[in-house]
Amino acid sequence: AQTVTQSQPEMSVQEAETVTLSCTYDTSESDYYLFWYKQPPSRQMILVIRQEAYKQQNATENRFSVNFQKAAKSFSLKISDSQLGDAAMYFCAYRSGGGSNYKLTFGKGTLLTVNP
Amino acid sequence: EAQVTQNPRYLITVTGKKLTVTCSQNMNHEYMSWYRQDPGLGLRQIYYSMNVEVTDKGDVPEGYKVSRKEKRNFPLILESPSPNQTSLYFCASSLHALYEQYFGPGTRLTVT
Numbered sequence: 001a002q003t004v005t006q007s008q009p010e011m012s013v014q015e016a017e018t019v020t021l022s023c024t025y026d027t028s029e030s031d032y033y034l035f036w037y038k039q040p041p042s043r044q045m046i047l048v049i050r051q052e053a054y055k056q057q058n059a060t061e062n063r064f065s066v067n068f069q070k071a072a073k074s075f076s077l078k079i080s081d082s083q084l085g086d087a088a089m090y091f092c093a094y095r096s097g098g099g100s101n102y103k104l105t106f107g108k109g110t111l112l113t114v115n116p
Numbered sequence: 117e118a119q120v121t122q123n124p125r126y127l128i129t130v131t132g133k134k135l136t137v138t139c140s141q142n143m144n145h146e147y148m149s150w151y152r153q154d155p156g157l158g159l160r161q162i163y164y165s166m167n168v169e170v171t172d173k174g175d176v177p178e179g180y181k182v183s184r185k186e187k188r189n190f191p192l193i194l195e196s197p198s199p200n201q202t203s204l205y206f207c208a209s210s211l212h213a214l215y216e217q218y219f220g221p222g223t224r225l226t227v228t
Binding site: 004033035037042043044045046047050091097102103104106107108109 | 147149151156157158159160161164174175204206208210213214216217218219221222
């Protein structure tokens, strides 16, 4: 079974600075997808970024980018120019690219605090 | 507006009293899923549905039932709720199983 590990329960960053959230995963599959979701205090789960395992190029979405290291099974999220609105719980998630279920397997989350 | 809706958003109930949490999406999505979120555990899948009349168990299905009679609706049923089902529940949907999942706003359930 796949597992997702977020080794940083909490992180903090100064406004306008850059922060990197770590995620590692364990799988024997070659076809899969990785995601970062953001959960602000409103509890809504918001998709931040996705990465297909077959793509070598790291995904970017405005101030959010990932460092995808397939051999190391690492998928970190970099937030540049941090803003107060970035404060949230961040979840890394894995999904198989095949099989009979396409569930998301989540890590336990990293709580990000942004200091003004 | 494309969205996933859940009702109720908050519910306090007592042990053994049957309840249903509704989930509806207006995006014609095939795939729908229920997750529960507990502190320190992240989100875990309860049940999922690949399409109408096709449902299957996720990682933590005990104590729950689902049905998918219409494409847009995927209710979660707790026949006899127990305190260990106190949790935050999310419904999610995606156009196809391989596409990203969009989440509803969550339902906070407390069972006393």
